[in-house]
Amino acid sequence: MPGGRLSQQDRREIADGLAGGLGYAEIARRLERPTSTISREVARNGGAGGYRAEHAHYASASRARRRRTTSAVADVQTGDPRRAYVERFASMMVEGGLPRMASRVLALLYTSDMRTLTAAELVRELRVSPASISKAIGYLEQVGMVHREPDPVRRLQHYVIADDVWLKAWEVSARTNHNWAETAAEGIELLGADTPAGQRLSHMADFFDRLSEDMSGGAGFQDCLSVLAVAQPSLDPSELAAALGWPVERVTDVLEYAAKNSGQDGAEQPASEAAVREA
Template identity: 85%
Template sequence: MPGGRLSHQDRLDIADGLAGGLGYAEIARRLERPTSTISREVARNGGAGGYRADHAHYATASRARRRRTGSAATDVPAADPRRAYVERFAAMMVEGGLPRMASRVLALLYTSDTRTLTAPELVRELRVSPASISKAIGYLEQVGLVHREPDPVRRLQHYVIAEDVWLKAWEVSARTNHNWAETAAEGIAVLGPDTPAGQRLAQMAAFFDRLSEDMSGGAGFQDCLAVLAVLQGTVDAGAVAAALGWPVERVTDVLDYAVKTSGEDLAEQPAGEAAVGEA
C-alpha cells in the first residue's frame, strides 16, 4: 500500500466517502491506505459527522509547522491561497444544492481572469478526469450557467461563464421551487387531500408555491413581463443596453424570457380570463 502523507485530493475523497455513508475500511480500500490511517485522520479532524477536507488539510499543515520548531518557515510548502479559495467557494455552492463537481468548475471559471477555460485547463487545475469535467459542463450548460465557444485557431472548446450567471442561477432555483410545488400537488391528487399524507403534501405545495412566486417577483412582476413581451418588437435593445450598462445579450435574454413567461401565463388561464386580459 502507498505510504506518505494524505494529499488534499485524498482528503476530498475521504469527505466524499463519509458523505456517501461509506465505512472507514471501504474508504481505506479505495484509497489503498490502511484503515487505521483513515480512522486517525477522521478522528483528528472533527469525526465522521464534522470532517471537512479543506479544514483537515490546513490543520495538518499547521500541526506540521508547529512540530518543526527551529526550522525555517519556507521548509513547509505553503498552500496555494487561490486554490484554497476556489474550494471554499465551491463548498458554499454545494451547500446551496449545486452538484460538487459542477460547483468546482463554476468556482474556477468565476475566479479566472478571462472567465473562460478549456477542458484540459479545467482538468489540470482541478486535478480530475476529463469525464468528470465533461459531466459537470453538461450540467452547467443545461441550466444556462455556462456555454461553449470554439477556439478560432485550435480544435478546442472554450467554456465561458454566463455574463448574468447569478440571475440565471436564481431562475433555476425559482423553477426548482415551482417543480416542487407541482409535484406536491400531483401527490395530493393521488393520495387524497383528506389523508395525512395528502395534508402534508398540501402544506408542502403551499410553501413552495409561495416561495416560487416570491422569487419570481409575484403578480406585479408578471405584469411587467407581459408589458415587455408586447413591446419586444419595438424596443431598441442596443439603446436599452447602453442606458443600463448591460450587454445587449442580457437585454435580449430578458425580452425572450418575458415572451416565454407571459405566453405560459396566458396559456394557463381559462379562455374567458385570457380574453378579458387581452381586451
C-alpha cells in the same frame, strides 16, 4: 458508467452479488466496471463477508468530505488561499441548490484571471477526473450558465461563463422550488389530501408555491432582472434599450418598477438613476 464513481445502486448490486455467491469478476462484468474497482471497494468496506451497501456508500461519502477538507486546509497552509476560497465559494453555491461539481467548475471559472478555461485546465485545477468535468459542464451548459468556444488553432473547447450567469442561477433556483411544489402536489393527489401524509405534503406544496412565486415575481420582475443585469451607472434608458433590443418604453417601465420596489424615494430622483444605483 465505466471509470465513474460507484453509485448507491451499484453498491447494492455488489452486495446482492456477494450474497448470491458471485465472484468479483462476474460482479464487475455486470456493472461494466474493472474487476480491480470491485475488489478494492469490497476490501475497504468489510470484505466479502461483511460488505453492506448502505454502510459502504456513507463511508465513501465521508472519506470524500475528509479529503476535500484536508485539501482545503493544505491549500491554506501551503500559501494557496485562492484555491481554498474557490472551494468555499463552491460550497455556498451548493447550499443554494447547484450540484457540487458544477459549483466547483463555476467557482473556478468565475475566480480565474483567464477569460476561458479548457477541460484539461479544469481537471488540473480541481484535481478531478475528465468525466467529472464533462458532466459538470454538460449541466452548466444545459441551464445556460456556461457556453463553449472552439479554439481557432487547436482541437480544444474553451469554457466561458455566461454574461447573465447570476440571473441564470436565480432562474435555476426558482425552477427547483417549482419542481418541489409540483412533486408535493402529485403526492397529495396520490395519497389523498385528508391523510396525514397528504396534509404534510400540502404544507410543503404551499410553501414552495409561495417561494417560487416570490422568486419568479411575474413578467415585471423578470424584466427588472434582465435590465439590472446589464445596467451601468453611465447608461441611460435608450442605451439600455439598445443593449437589450427592447423598446425604450419597456425599459422605462421596468426602471420605474425597480425604483418603486427598491425601498428608496423615487420622487427625489429619476427612476432610472435610482434603479441603476440599486443594482
